[in-house]
Amino acid sequence: MSEQLTYCEVHPNRETSLRCNKCNRLMCPDCVVSTPVGYRCKQCVRQQDDKFFTAGQNDYVVIAAVCAILSGVATAIVGQIGIPMLFLIFIAIPVGGGIAELGLRLTKRRRGRQSATIAAASIVIGGLIGTLVPLISIFGEFPPLSIVGQYLMGNYGPLLLVGIMAFFAYSRFKMRA
Ligand SMILES: [Zn+2]
Numbered sequence: 500m501s502e503q504l505t506y507c508e509v510h511p512n513r514e515t516s517l518r519c520n521k522c523n524r525l526m527c528p529d530c531v532v533s534t535p536v537g538y539r540c541k542q543c544v545r546q547q548d549d550k551f552f553t554a555g556q557n558d559y560v561v562i563a564a565v566c567a568i569l570s571g572v573a574t575a576i577v578g579q580i581g582i583p584m585l586f587l588i589f590i591a592i593p594v595g596g597g598i599a600e601l602g603l604r605l606t607k608r609r610r611g612r613q614s615a616t617i618a619a620a621s622i623v624i625g626g627l628i629g630t631l632v633p634l635i636s637i638f639g640e641f642p643p644l645s646i647v648g649q650y651l652m653g654n655y656g657p658l659l660l661v662g663i664m665a666f667f668a669y670s671r672f673k674m675r676a
């Protein structure tokens with residue numbers, strides 16, 4: 500009755516018999532990462548990520564530009580023609596996903612750790628500019644912030660569009676396909 504006790508390689512005081520299914524390292528429940536291909540250690544998951552994340556600086560620039568410009572155009576159009584709220588939600592989902600998809604195609608589907616965040620942030624920035632274009636064109640310059648605030652509260656349609664587009668573009672970049 501002598502069973503050899505085994506311990507986590509990161510936490511030597513924690514008994515465990517779990518092993519990484521790639522490198523066979525012993526790991527405790529805190530060190531385990533559950534992946535679609537089974538339990539892996541953090542090191543193996545990171546190595547896998549490094550192979551997956553191949554985007555460079557230029558890809559980020561392309562993604563930011565595509566997302567900001569298209570989001571700006573979409574919100575400017577919506578602000579002009581006043582689409583009913585329900586329909587707006589309905590079109591925001593495919594438009595957000597579509598913008599992300601275009602960004603992926605233009606960068607040969609290279610992903611980076613920051614791709615999703617950059618896409619969402621660019622959609623928000625471009626969308627805000629697109630929303631404010633009619634106001635700026637009335638004033639001929641960037642209006643006082645108090646007026647901008649009032650204007651945005653009265654134009655929640657485009658803002659809603661921006662939020663939904665950013666969310667779905669973010670999700671699209673997080674998907675590994
Ligand atoms: Zn491993």
Ligand SMILES: [Zn+2]
Nearest residue numbers: 507510527530
């Ligand atoms: Zn551990």
